[in-house]
Amino acid sequence: MTYLFISTLGIYVAATVTALAYFTTQQEKLRGLGRLLLIAAGLAHTCYLVTRYLQAGHTPLTSNHDAVSFMAWAMTWGFLSFRYRYKVKNFGAFVTPLITLLMVVATLSSTTVRELPPALQSGWLPVHASIALLANSFLALAFCGGIMYLLLEGEIKKKRFGLFCERLPSLEALDNLNEHCLAVGFPLLTLGIITGSLWAKQAWGSYWHWDPKETWSLITWFLYAALLHQRFTMGWRRRRAAIMAIVGFAAALFTFWGVSFLLEGVHSYVG
Amino acid sequence: MSADTILALGLNHTIAPVAIREKLAFSKDCSRPLLALRALDGCDECLLLSTCNRVEVYFVSKSGAAAADAARKLLFAGTDLTDEEARRYTYFHQGADAVRHLFRVAASLDSMVVGEPQILGQLKEAFRLAGEHKAAGFLLDRLFTKAFFVAKRVRTETNIGGSAVSISYAAVQLAKKILGDLAGRKVLLVGAGEMAELAAEHLVGQGIAEVVVANRTYERAVTLANRFHGRAVPLDDLHAQLEAVDILISSTGAPGFILTRDEVKPVMRQRLHRPLFLIDIAVPRDLDPTINDVDNVYLYDIDDLMQVVETGKADRDQAAAAAELIVAHEAAKFGEWLNGLAVVPTIAALKKRSAALCQAELAKTMAHLGGLSDQDKKAVEILAQSIANKMLHHPMLFLKHEANGMDTQARLSFIRACYDLDETGGEEPERT
Numbered sequence: 231m232t233y234l235f236i237s238t239l240g241i242y243v244a245a246t247v248t249a250l251a252y253f254t255t256q257q258e259k260l261r262g263l264g265r266l267l268l269i270a271a272g273l274a275h276t277c278y279l280v281t282r283y284l285q286a287g288h289t290p291l292t293s294n295h296d297a298v299s300f301m302a303w304a305m306t307w308g309f310l311s312f313r314y315r316y317k318v319k320n321f322g323a324f325v326t327p328l329i330t331l332l333m334v335v336a337t338l339s340s341t342t343v344r345e346l347p348p349a350l351q352s353g354w355l356p357v358h359a360s361i362a363l364l365a366n367s368f369l370a371l372a373f374c375g376g377i378m379y380l381l382l383e384g385e386i387k388k389k390r391f392g393l394f395c396e397r398l399p400s401l402e403a404l405d406n407l408n409e410h411c412l413a414v415g416f417p418l419l420t421l422g423i424i425t426g427s428l429w430a431k432q433a434w435g436s437y438w439h440w441d442p443k444e445t446w447s448l449i450t451w452f453l454y455a456a457l458l459h460q461r462f463t464m465g466w467r468r469r470r471a472a473i474m475a476i477v478g479f480a481a482a483l484f485t486f487w488g489v490s491f492l493l494e495g496v497h498s499y500v501g
Numbered sequence: 502m503s504a505d506t507i508l509a510l511g512l513n514h515t516i517a518p519v520a521i522r523e524k525l526a527f528s529k530d531c532s533r534p535l536l537a538l539r540a541l542d543g544c545d546e547c548l549l550l551s552t553c554n555r556v557e558v559y560f561v562s563k564s565g566a567a568a569a570d571a572a573r574k575l576l577f578a579g580t581d582l583t584d585e586e587a588r589r590y591t592y593f594h595q596g597a598d599a600v601r602h603l604f605r606v607a608a609s610l611d612s613m614v615v616g617e618p619q620i621l622g623q624l625k626e627a628f629r630l631a632g633e634h635k636a637a638g639f640l641l642d643r644l645f646t647k648a649f650f651v652a653k654r655v656r657t658e659t660n661i662g663g664s665a666v667s668i669s670y671a672a673v674q675l676a677k678k679i680l681g682d683l684a685g686r687k688v689l690l691v692g693a694g695e696m697a698e699l700a701a702e703h704l705v706g707q708g709i710a711e712v713v714v715a716n717r718t719y720e721r722a723v724t725l726a727n728r729f730h731g732r733a734v735p736l737d738d739l740h741a742q743l744e745a746v747d748i749l750i751s752s753t754g755a756p757g758f759i760l761t762r763d764e765v766k767p768v769m770r771q772r773l774h775r776p777l778f779l780i781d782i783a784v785p786r787d788l789d790p791t792i793n794d795v796d797n798v799y800l801y802d803i804d805d806l807m808q809v810v811e812t813g814k815a816d817r818d819q820a821a822a823a824a825e826l827i828v829a830h831e832a833a834k835f836g837e838w839l840n841g842l843a844v845v846p847t848i849a850a851l852k853k854r855s856a857a858l859c860q861a862e863l864a865k866t867m868a869h870l871g872g873l874s875d876q877d878k879k880a881v882e883i884l885a886q887s888i889a890n891k892m893l894h895h896p897m898l899f900l901k902h903e904a905n906g907m908d909t910q911a912r913l914s915f916i917r918a919c920y921d922l923d924e925t926g927g928e929e930p931e932r933t
Contacts (some may be wrong), residue, residue: 386679387793389805395678401776402681465773468797 289356304367354429362422368415373479511557619695684708692753
């Protein structure tokens with residue numbers, strides 16, 4: 231564990247605390263401060279990823295520590311990238327805790343750089359792994375949006391306004407957020423599966439092995455495909471879209487961790 | 502002049518169902534029915550008020566109930582209701598009760614949404630029309646001027662208007678929370694009530710693209726739609742319209758639900774589940790409360806909105822109670838003024854005033870004059886009194902005789918003002 235990683239984590243924690251403080255107090259100063267802290271964390275994190283690359287000699291995405299840390303990094307920049315396009319009030323209060331949680335998981339995982347097995351020594355590694363993790367990070371953002379949607383909608387439906395009604399943006403804005411995250415996340419997920427399949431062909435000779443990770447990523451893909459299809463044809467918007475974003479992300483998380491830790495397969499040396 | 506000559510006859514949302522009200526709501530022009538009322542036997546003055554939720558006639562007549570019967574017949578002339586039914590659906594107030602009723606209406610205490618501000622404007626418009634057609638004379642002039650004053654007092658001294666305005670504000674805020682930007686959205690008004698109008702006004706201020714009005718009587722829908730440069734549709738078209746709009750404000754005052762959950766569900770499929778915000782401000786409610794359970798549909802009734810703006814029921818009741826107190830007080834004051842308008846008490850007051858002046862002036866003069874005999878003193882007193890009496894002779898004749906171009910109330914009022922018999926010191930009668 232390097233000092234750089236620890237300080238990155240520290241800035242993430244500070245950004246999270248600030249975002250939560252902004253959520254509770256609604257003081258505009260805190261909003262700007264939170265964003266600055268998150269940008270600082272993102273920059274420190276970028277430096278850390280570079281040091282990991284130099285340390286390992288290959289793209290550092292093969293251990294759980296690196297994968298989770300990369301996903302947190304991708305979420306940070308994903309979040310920062312479109313908070314300039316969409317103003318989603320207090321989105322940070324939901325996203326930054328999740329990022330920090332991922333960083334804590336990364337902290338708890340081993341940082342040892344292991345020798346790469348021959349099968350993984352390929353140009354596909356950085357492409358496949360980073361695309362898949364980027365997809366996950368956008369699906370995670372959609373998940374946060376889904377949670378926010380359900381919280382706010384619950385208050386409006388029950389007609390009891392508590393924490394969320396004045397703090398969250400409109401249901402419409404949250405639904406747009408859901409659409410935007412999936413519009414980015416789903417093509418990335420598709421690409422992740424395609425590149426994985428191409429890599430599999432190169433490494434093991436066939437495109438598809440029905441390895442648990444492959445099966446679960448396919449299940450996840452179908453979930454999101456169904457959601458998007460229904461959204462555009464049947465009007466599965468809003469509440470259902472929010473629920474599906476949460477269910478879909480649960481499936482994505484299971485694909486990411488559950489499969490690696492619980493099920494045996496060709497991906498099992500990841501993690 | 503007795504207070505009992507002031508009569509109020511009419512019907513509102515509490516006594517008559519909307520189907521009855523709309524049969525006799527004079528949507529376009531009240532001039533014709535107003536002139537017909539004016540021409541009735543025994544009707545000295547009259548004024549006709551017609552809104553979505555009420556039709557009322559205020560008139561001055563010495564024949565009391567008989568005049569009310571004639572007016573009721575005239576109001577219901579265009580309907581197929583029997584006389585007995587017409588009687589059941591109307592209220593009739595006389596004298597002090599009529600005054601109090603008008604003051605309550607003007608102060609918006611009798612409205613479907615208590616405190617809604619539109620009624621005062623409608624009342625003023627009715628008053629203007631009555632003046633234009635010379636249907637309102639001295640007494641109604643005075644009565645309505647007072648009513649507007651009472652309404653203003655109630656508005657400034659209690660918070661009664663606050664909740665109605667904040668309700669429509671809350672509706673707009675909620676609409677924004679659900680639909681985001683309101684620009685380009687469509688709103689459907691079902692029923693053309695005053696409160697719906699107010700809410701629509703607020704929404705249009707937010708850039709709503711189109712206002713559609715559905716109403717049982719099409720003409721009224723057209724009138725309201727024109728106000729917002731919108732479109733009028735027949736009420737049967739409600740379901741079809743529901744597919745296209747984003748916000749619905751219902752205020753029909755129909756006896757039952759006009760929209761149920763089972764009717765909304767298929768509409769949502771056709772809408773591709775685009776969210777729908779329903780506002781039910783009717784009492785009794787127009788929209789089945791279980792509609793709120795349908796996905797992406799948000800239904801708020803008037804109580805829900807009240808709860809949102811946190812004007813607790815206790816606050817509202819308190820404001821209403823304070824308003825009622827003002828109304829009662831002002832009605833009593835008006836009643837006193839009205840009673841004073843009789844010839845006999847006016848003459849008595851006039852005599853009393855002159856006697857008091859004589860006594861006061863005599864007392865002052867006697868203090869300076871020394872050495873007068875009792876006989877001399879008596880002579881001076883008689884002199885003073887007879888001058889005063891001679892001065893009063895013509896004013897009294899003026900009061901008693903009708904043949905001088907002014908009616909009794911006007912002459913009474915004139916004399917009372919000349920001699921300041923109400924001892925108002927200018928506080929009251931000048932308001933016009």
